[in-house]
Amino acid sequence: MIRAVDAGWLRDRLGGDDVTVIDPRRRNRYLSGHLPRAISMPVEEVLDDDGRLIGDDDLVSWLGRGGVAAEGTAVVYADDDGQSGAMLAWILEYLGHPDVRFLITRFEHWRDEGGELFYRPVASTPTAFAATPRDGVRVTRDDVRNGAGLLDTRTHEEFAGLQVIADDPPGHIPGAVNLSHRLFLGKDKDLLVASEEMTARLTDVGLGLEQPVVTYCRVGLRASVVWLALHLGGVPAMLYDGSLLDWVSEPDAPVETG
């Protein structure tokens, strides 16, 4: 289970050998300033041309090449709306890393408050990531066919079919309700909303805690942000990382508008 940590927690542990700080942002952002000791693992490297995650074996190889082992403590941080950090945290959780922490303090706050930054790439030693995929973290198309607990985290316009991206069919997976991932973003130093605010948003659209919430979007990135917010808030949640592009890849997959 991923745990949220703040900047103070991280500062106190930066000297420890068992902590691996991971920067999931694009390489040029990493080089423009990263947290102390952070290694660069740009999540864009594990997305295909459509923006979807590559296969499990390739993910495991990527983590190992980057020097991330399934041991010790992994600390992931993020900027902007947290997509890259949330997806990396989800990947680590899904593949069985034993101790993942998410820095709830957004990178911009660390930087703007004078937190120390480094610029030179931090060298890492390739290793092997011994994956033990966890159940209850990822769902596939077959799991979401009944639409139960399905949360579409795209914008209202995308959900309703008023805005279409590329060749996507307009609309959403039948049975889904809609809450944009931006509703789960914090407004101050914390990247994600507090759990009580999050629970209220779920209640507003008729989602309770009795069954896991399944988040999806177009390619899984925005949905990973909401998945992480729910996970950190103690709400059972799973990610349909294939999301809409996977859903509509099956001929005649139903899609609703409105």
Place this chain on the structure above:
Amino acid sequence: MNRVVGGVGGVRRGVHVCRGNWSRREDVHLQGNYGPMLPYLVQMDVDQLVLEMATPRAGEIEVFKEYGNEKEIGIGVVNPRGDTVEDAATIVSRVEQFLQYFDPDKVFLNPDCGFGTFAERSLNPPEVATAKLKSISTAAAQLRARYG
């Protein structure tokens, strides 16, 4: 770059990174710190990095803290596009910030870019360019007196 400068000797070799020099509007030129470029710049077989540092677009100086003294640095200390002449004291103060990361003998002063600017369309008349170069010269003299 290394193939281009390979075999060139007897001169000081430098590389300049231009962020745009055709307009007085700062918002149309490239901005951001040198972090994404420095891992590559320090691998070039050149003696000096000639970098624009005279405007906020250049980003924070702290970016050099892990690259100090790996190359000489030509610090852009005047804006060749603006007509406000930077005074020597301001230039000295700016250069002294770089001395946290570079030894004095590694530091050179220069305009951010050429005064000819883009397509021979100078944005400053010769009098302004001359005044800016005089400020650089005055600042350099003060810095040499202070740091040898």
